[in-house]
Amino acid sequence: SGAQPVLSAGAFDVASGAFVDLGETAQTMTNLSGDGCVSNGTLTASGLLTPGGIDTLGTLTLATDTVLSGAELRVDAAPDGSCDRLVVHGTLSLAQTVLTIQNEASLSPGKRYLIATFPPGMLSGTLTPAFATASKWMINANTETGELSLTSRGLLIMIQ
Numbered sequence: 001s002g003a004q005p006v007l008s009a010g011a012f013d014v015a016s017g018a019f020v021d022l023g024e025t026a027q028t029m030t031n032l033s034g035d036g037c038v039s040n041g042t043l044t045a046s047g048l049l050t051p052g053g054i055d056t057l058g059t060l061t062l063a064t065d066t067v068l069s070g071a072e073l074r075v076d077a078a079p080d081g082s083c084d085r086l087v088v089h090g091t092l093s094l095a096q097t098v099l100t101i102q103n104e105a106s107l108s109p110g111k112r113y114l115i116a117t118f119p120p121g122m123l124s125g126t127l128t129p130a131f132a133t134a135s136k137w138m139i140n141a142n143t144e145t146g147e148l149s150l151t152s153r154g155l156l157i158m159i160q
Helices: none
Strands: 011-014 019-034 037-051 059-069 072-075 085-088 092-101 112-117 123-129 137-142 147-152
Touching: 011 037, 019 059, 037 085, 072 112, 123 137, 123 147
Parallel strands: 011 019, 019 037, 037 072, 059 085, 059 092, 072 092, 085 112, 092 123
Antiparallel strands: 037 059, 112 147, 137 147
């Protein structure tokens, strides 16, 4: 308790099934990836955040209050609608955070990509799409269900 931040140097990869206990401290990580769990503290991510890792679908669980400040959330996606997921068990604050898609050609119109979950009502800020076909997609934040998803804008045809 009360320890100084020690995780801010370089990239940090949480192995599948591994748990990182922050010891009730506030930690800042510049790059975070993996398929494990970070818990017991407050986490600020300011660089690249890749749930599952690059080119690997996975889930990164953050059992912490989490701030993504100037971060890039990079997600892998599959044509069937599955994608990397960030699961947050505390508050989720987004400040100047962008969403990029690692394999953008795999996005399928008509599919819903669930990119993050959080406790209902515990989201603040917005996530900005920053990829080549971003104008064809929209980010939906449902604070009542605690879901952040990516869906295609679609096409509307009106017949009179």
